[in-house]
Amino acid sequence: MSIRLLALIPVAAAISLALSAVVDAVALPLFLDTTGTILATALAGPRVGIATGVVTSAVNTLRNPTFWPFVVVQIIVALYAWVAARAGLFRSFRTAVPAGLGLGVIASVTSTPISYLVFGCTTTGGIALTTALGKALGLPPLGACFFGSFVSDFGDKAVTFALVTSVLHALPRRTAARFPWALRAIGAA
Amino acid sequence: MTGGRLHPFTLLAIAGALPALAWILPAPRGGAATAAVALVLTLTPGASPGLTGTGVSPGWRPGLVVLRTAVLTAAPFWLFLLLLHDVPTTIAIGLRITTMVASFVWLVAALQPARLVEAMVAAGWSASVAYLLAATLSAVPVLKARARRIVDAQRCRGLSPRGGIAARLRALRALALPLVLSALHEVDERALALETRGLVPGIRRTPLAPPPDPAVEQAARWALLLACLFALFRRFL
Numbered sequence: 320m321s322i323r324l325l326a327l328i329p330v331a332a333a334i335s336l337a338l339s340a341v342v343d344a345v346a347l348p349l350f351l352d353t354t355g356t357i358l359a360t361a362l363a364g365p366r367v368g369i370a371t372g373v374v375t376s377a378v379n380t381l382r383n384p385t386f387w388p389f390v391v392v393q394i395i396v397a398l399y400a401w402v403a404a405r406a407g408l409f410r411s412f413r414t415a416v417p418a419g420l421g422l423g424v425i426a427s428v429t430s431t432p433i434s435y436l437v438f439g440c441t442t443t444g445g446i447a448l449t450t451a452l453g454k455a456l457g458l459p460p461l462g463a464c465f466f467g468s469f470v471s472d473f474g475d476k477a478v479t480f481a482l483v484t485s486v487l488h489a490l491p492r493r494t495a496a497r498f499p500w501a502l503r504a505i506g507a508a
Numbered sequence: 509m510t511g512g513r514l515h516p517f518t519l520l521a522i523a524g525a526l527p528a529l530a531w532i533l534p535a536p537r538g539g540a541a542t543a544a545v546a547l548v549l550t551l552t553p554g555a556s557p558g559l560t561g562t563g564v565s566p567g568w569r570p571g572l573v574v575l576r577t578a579v580l581t582a583a584p585f586w587l588f589l590l591l592l593h594d595v596p597t598t599i600a601i602g603l604r605i606t607t608m609v610a611s612f613v614w615l616v617a618a619l620q621p622a623r624l625v626e627a628m629v630a631a632g633w634s635a636s637v638a639y640l641l642a643a644t645l646s647a648v649p650v651l652k653a654r655a656r657r658i659v660d661a662q663r664c665r666g667l668s669p670r671g672g673i674a675a676r677l678r679a680l681r682a683l684a685l686p687l688v689l690s691a692l693h694e695v696d697e698r699a700l701a702l703e704t705r706g707l708v709p710g711i712r713r714t715p716l717a718p719p720p721d722p723a724v725e726q727a728a729r730w731a732l733l734l735a736c737l738f739a740l741f742r743r744f745l
Contacts, residue, residue: 322708325636326698329643330691336644337651337691341683344659345669345676351684358688370640378644383581384612385605437531439601441588451591478677485681486688494692 323497324363331355331367332375348445349475352379353396353426357483360400361409362498368397385442388433395429396422396476400483403504409484410506419480423473430472431465440464446471516624517631518725522549523615525732530607532739536596539603546610550574550617574617578610585609621645623719630718635707643698655687 335355342349355375360368372393379386399422403409408418434442440450440460446467453463487495487505495501514522530542551572585605589598625638662682663669669679 322702323695323699326695326702328640329647330695332644333647333651334688334691336648337655338684340652340655341680341687344683345680347676347680374640374644381616384609438605439589439593441585447588447591482684485685489685489689
């Protein structure tokens, strides 16, 4: 791995964690905590993306220990983003947003067993409340847990993919060309 | 021996073994025992308020700040568990989560990142791995402060982060894009700084002051691993 790609990993992980300040400002029910993982993968491939996801989870764990079991989700996100980048799905919002919605489904399916078995579906207040809503609607426990994860992940991942698409298109071509996957991800190579 | 004087790998082993045992041992007694041990650990002298960002608050003796952080972090989970489950399930899962939270809060308070980096380098880990953790920890507060400045600057230019969802999403883009782009432009500077300091991937570096790793602690780490494997074996076979 080159020094530039090594330097990208902590920057991308810090982006994931610092975006919470922006989310707080607009008061939207989003996490955007996989932005750095998706961006690093789209710029530099799966190894850098997976490393970014693991580092993001490790550092987030120091703030809240319940994040660590979800490191698997970060790895799945990186692999999915790699497939999306190879297919050039970051070339426009029309391709990126549906891809993000697809990731939302996959992320919920991945996180539901962890949330159910380890935390009893109580990872965050929002997820606990939507899970309670799912139970009130008559869903079985695992189904209610998936409902809670799905509601929180579905929109979040679509917005994250759209944001990464905006960033990739806003990058100057000379800067983008320094990263091995950037131009291919936006369909320019 | 206090948490602050233990080898970083021993701290990690304890913080990893306690939650593992909490999930492996039969509930609720197993979880109660591990939670009690983890909560007692937060009272050890080596656990001083560190990365948890708790600081010292009035009404709490400094020695209890780590315990308070653990209790306050675990408390919402009990509330949500009661909302979703019956009392026996709440107690079983709540004790496990409390063990996990208290162990990690203690770890963060007792573990000095610089000692961990030295220990990793001394153990033959790549300096790149140590750099990744240390650089991310230092970059997060810098980027968060920059995010707040961007929010203030955009508000001065008339950006309103309120209104309908579409307006908020537009505001999100206007706030997030400058933050992410400015961070990406730093990558080249960081790469140059790393090259200047000779941090080439794959090169083994010499630690300046590696923390002592007595044979007793090494044996204790193996014992913790064996205890977890034994408990797992007894539980499922």
